[in-house]
Amino acid sequence: MMRTKVALLGSSGIVAQRFQQRLANHPWFELAAVFGSPNQVGKQLSEIPWGLPESRPEVPELEVFSCELSQLKFQLAKLNIQLVFSALPSDAAIEIEPFLRELGMQVFSNSSAHRMERDVPLIVADLNPEHLSILKAPLHDQKSGFIACSTNCTVMPIALPLKPLWDVLGFNTVEISTEQSLSGGGYELLKSTNGFVSEIPGEAEKISEECLRLLGSIESDGIKPADFNTEVECKRVMRDFGHIVKVKIDLQKDTEIDEIKELMSNHTSSPQILNLPSAPKRPIILSEAQIDLERACWAGAESDDCNPATDLKAGMAITVYDLKLIDSTLTFSAFSENTIRGAAGGCLLLAELAMHEGLLDLA
Numbered sequence: 001m002m003r004t005k006v007a008l009l010g011s012s013g014i015v016a017q018r019f020q021q022r023l024a025n026h027p028w029f030e031l032a033a034v035f036g037s038p039n040q041v042g043k044q045l046s047e048i049p050w051g052l053p054e055s056r057p058e059v060p061e062l063e064v065f066s067c068e069l070s071q072l073k074f075q076l077a078k079l080n081i082q083l084v085f086s087a088l089p090s091d092a093a094i095e096i097e098p099f100l101r102e103l104g105m106q107v108f109s110n111s112s113a114h115r116m117e118r119d120v121p122l123i124v125a126d127l128n129p130e131h132l133s134i135l136k137a138p139l140h141d142q143k144s145g146f147i148a149c150s151t152n153c154t155v156m157p158i159a160l161p162l163k164p165l166w167d168v169l170g171f172n173t174v175e176i177s178t179e180q181s182l183s184g185g186g187y188e189l190l191k192s193t194n195g196f197v198s199e200i201p202g203e204a205e206k207i208s209e210e211c212l213r214l215l216g217s218i219e220s221d222g223i224k225p226a227d228f229n230t231e232v233e234c235k236r237v238m239r240d241f242g243h244i245v246k247v248k249i250d251l252q253k254d255t256e257i258d259e260i261k262e263l264m265s266n267h268t269s270s271p272q273i274l275n276l277p278s279a280p281k282r283p284i285i286l287s288e289a290q291i292d293l294e295r296a297c298w299a300g301a302e303s304d305d306c307n308p309a310t311d312l313k314a315g316m317a318i319t320v321y322d323l324k325l326i327d328s329t330l331t332f333s334a335f336s337e338n339t340i341r342g343a344a345g346g347c348l349l350l351a352e353l354a355m356h357e358g359l360l361d362l363a
Helices: 014-023 068-080 090-102 129-136 158-170 203-214 256-264 270-274 340-356
Strands: 003-010 031-037 065-066 083-086 106-109 146-149 171-179 217-219 223-226 231-235 244-249 282-287 318-326 329-336
Touching: 003 014, 014 031, 014 171, 014 223, 014 340, 031 068, 065 068, 068 090, 083 090, 083 340, 090 146, 106 318, 106 340, 129 146, 129 217, 129 223, 129 318, 146 340, 158 171, 158 256, 158 329, 158 340, 171 203, 171 282, 256 282, 256 318, 256 329, 270 340
Parallel strands: 003 031, 003 083, 031 065, 083 106, 106 146, 171 231, 282 318
Antiparallel strands: 171 244, 217 223, 244 329, 318 329
């Protein structure tokens, strides 16, 4: 299979380098252009300091281009690239991503800038793949260009285990508390020696909005959000990678703990059926004991070396533990690697699904 040339918006951040890592040996996509901030423009990609714990994979010797709009248009046309991954900060993505959409580009974004827009699908590939149909619906302008978004990194370990419960048992209220790692704030926070502020302004609102949209239903004028209440508290903790969430649910239907375990552990969707390159065999892994967080970072891995440059499934499953059911109240904790499943890996899996579904106009 000939690999499709892709561009990456972002060169030096955590998520941008996770994209580089996962594209280094991807069977479908070839990294052919990188666009970065002014202080990186003109450098070779190999000259930019590598910040991830794993060694830098072999990537093409690419010069970092400017994200200035005219340069984007010129270089993408010159290289005949139509598929773009975005690891831009929101303030840059607000302008750049719609510009690329108007040029006919297919943009898969990890940015929060456009997640809640009516004609932009917000997708967890093995949770709500049917929401990709927005791109075929009348509300979309039928141009070849589009933006499709992956979620906030902390949403992943919340929404994915909620999905099978919502479909079968229903619930009225979900209470969520988060313990989010330093890497969720980027390299600057991860490497800071000056401490950190535990509060994360605006995070609770994002998590609530995105969960309701992900579990919502498709209607003629877009996505109707799910109709349950959420209460969310967020805090940053002293951990480098991986987010923990603690969830409490008031279930609508009577059930037993074994049914809940079965619903979660057996949950699969289109990516598993299609055996997409980044799809873990089981997106939700149940643990009966307290988990080893370092090991859980690589949940879903098929190889022992747990290298996300060579094992695209490494870090793509979430781990659920501490499941308890008292009457109709369920509590559980969940963990996921925020920069892989919660960011670059989830976004790449979304693009794999879109390609398999024939949604990419790459002529």
